[in-house]
Amino acid sequence: MLHLAWRMAAHRITALIAVACAVLGGAVMITGTGVLAESGLRSHLPPGRLGGADVVVAADQEYHTSGDLPLALSERAAIPTALVKQLAALPDVTDAVGDIGFPAALLDARGQVVPPAEDPRAAGHGWSSVKLLARPRVQGRPPAGVDEIAVAAGTGAKVGERIRVVANGRPAAPYRVSAVVDAPGAGVYFADGTALRLARRDVGSRASTVDLIGLRVAPGNEQQVAARVRDRLAATATATGWKVTTGTERGEAVAPGVGSARSLLILIAGSLGGIVLLITGFVVAGALGVTIAGQRRDLALMRAVGATPKQIRHLAAAQSTVVAAVTLVPGVALGYLLAGQFRQILADRGVLPEELPLTIGPVPALATLLLVGAAVQLSARCAAWRTSRMPATEAVAESRSEPRRLSPTRTLFGALLILAASVLSAAPLLSRSVVGASATSIAGIIAAIGLALCGPALVKHAGEAVVRRLRPGVAAPTWLAMSNVRAYSQRLSGVVTPLAMGVVFVLTYALTQTTVLAATSDDTRAGTLAQYEVSAPGLGGLPLNTVSGLRKVPGVRAAVPVGTTPVVWEYRQFGETTPEQDSAMVLTPDAGDVLDLKVRKGALGRLAGSTIAVSDEAARTQGAGLGKHVRLVLGDGSRVEAEVVAVYERSLGFGPVILSRGLTDGHTTTDLDPRVLVRTDGTPATGQRLTAFAASRSGLALATTAQGAGDKDTPPEVWINLAVIVVLLGYLLLSIANKLVAATAQRRAEIAALRLVGTTPRQIRAMMRREAAVIAAAGLASGLLLSALPLGLLGQGYLGHPWPAGPAWLLPAVVVTVALTSFLTVELPTRHALRTPPADALRTA
8 A cells, every 4th residue: 555655656656746835844843933932841950150059049939820821920039047057957968058139230440330241130140159150260368358359250350459339229339349350150259247237138128138058068969958848948948938959940030030031932832833734734734635626536436446435535645744754854853954043043132041051852743643643644634534434426516616515514614613713803902911912813713714614515605606797708718717717616716725824924023012012102102201211230229329319300290200010910700719820010109190090099108018900900800999909929929919090091002010129129130120210301402411421420321211112122922922913924835835835736637628729728727827926816815804803892992993913024925925836836736747748748647
């Protein structure tokens, strides 16, 4: 059977190339998605500045949910200093170091910030933390006085040199470099007592605490010591708990929340997996459908000479498996390369840490072999099912024509799917949120699947209606083209449906992103009263006197600090506690001077103490109306209960929840303000004074709040979706083109017969061009119609008018691409077929 399958495949090279391209592209995308998923489960960040610690103890910086991925908590939670001595007394522990981190930045001779090697919010440490570095090479001596520091070798500073340092919001002060440290992740090191005072760990809510504890143990005893530490901590762990890590897991303790990068890879792989499998299965099934349709006569003749239905299906699956086996290996290899490129895109956009590597293992390749192999086997057997089940005489009779009666069940199911997609399209009118927007893309794909099911019936009825209305004197090529449309509706719908799916996919996915982005920009622009924003990205936070200094600048009417922090919202749904994580703004009671959130109930002026403001969408869906108390988990894992004191409308631009400054005090990595919004009298003179103010203070950056169109204003998830759209669109176009070429090449016998009865090559080319025009028009019309309702309702719900926002060139580009694909993939095979003498074509067909 395998030999016979190979012989049949050798005579259908053109058709099987379409199958090969479909399998190759599917293998590439499934493997790439699998690599991302495996990396999310198994990859680890390098230990960095904790490379010298064998065991690391830190707070558990994740919110754990039952049956779901943990949520990252990116604000550093502290642990008691007393624990350092307790762990140092354990057997086999040779040294225990309590590490603290705080904002610290070096200034060069011009007053510019020296780029730090780590997060500037935690670049400052005590000298004892040098013991946690991996094999540090120290030149000089440890800092002893309050005006001495040790710096990383990458800064270029020399021992004995004096350098100015901004530490934890204090004014820049001169320090003498007593040592230069050469090791991965080295930062700025102060004397331990000085670091304690600068980090404010001697007074206040964080007194007598450290960020983490690093243990150095006797060689070979890491796991035994880690077990003893866990036993020691078991009775004293807080609600969020403490986490003990060793080996490759130590990198997660370097900075809180970095574990979210691995969870993000899993989420990306999960969201891509569904659409990738759907499109791959659709394309592979379509390509095999065209291939098996071209072999119906061969299969029918085999039935006539005694082949059983099972043998026919096995033969169809065997030749498809031969083609898949040839293309799967390069497809898997290219999938690993694609995953690497995609990871680099995420790293360049700041979505993933640059240091997070991909895990390259055999699991994605094996999964690809199983999934694609199963898809090929199932699609081939389904394509050959009708021919294999028919009596031999009927199979031979039907081998040159399509079934006269189409499946009513298939048509009805397709119509129901289109109806369901239409209902789902109304989601943006009910929920102006990310969930409502995602329904638009899903609705488009569901409608495209419905079109694939009921497409043959629609094409057949449309072709019959057009033929009935043709004028008696219509040109022969036109009459032939429309007759082919009517008689071969399944063949035509098989190429129209992928084109329509490509149109739907591009328009809904791309315009959903641009529409939500436009609505978010509109919300932000309309709700921001301030004209300027002051930040200090290189300092880890604004110096302490920045806000008061800005308020004294002539022409400044308001200067209000604004921050952001992650928050997990716990609410009851279906009788269970459901968590939802968001990035929340942190505001003070005077936020109304620089922001207009379109408050509907309550007032932002009440944002003090344990209070929050919520969007009207959150208030409606989660029962958090004015005066209600809600349970939250802050960014450091602390559980709090807060009262809702305001309900606002502009949730797209400012998020679903806003926290008061008092609620987050002591629960963020640093207490410094990350930025200040400044509202002025609008005169150029005030702008110049603000520019001079920022220039006079090292590390400050002044920018306008006007929304620009540059890359820096585009959220990283938009670039992720753009990369996905480009890859999937390329796969779709390649598969569609190969499918059209295969379908046209299989009509050699039909073209030869037309030539033998007197049709000229020019008339045949004209006929095929008219069919290509029908294919392009039908694909565009179907795709545009299926996209119109979801996108119109999306625009109405998000922008207030029934059309989406997006680049003006997108629709013309789609039209041109579909037209060129249709014409070129029909015209070129037709010209090639016309070069073969009719008699030879009929003999080899």
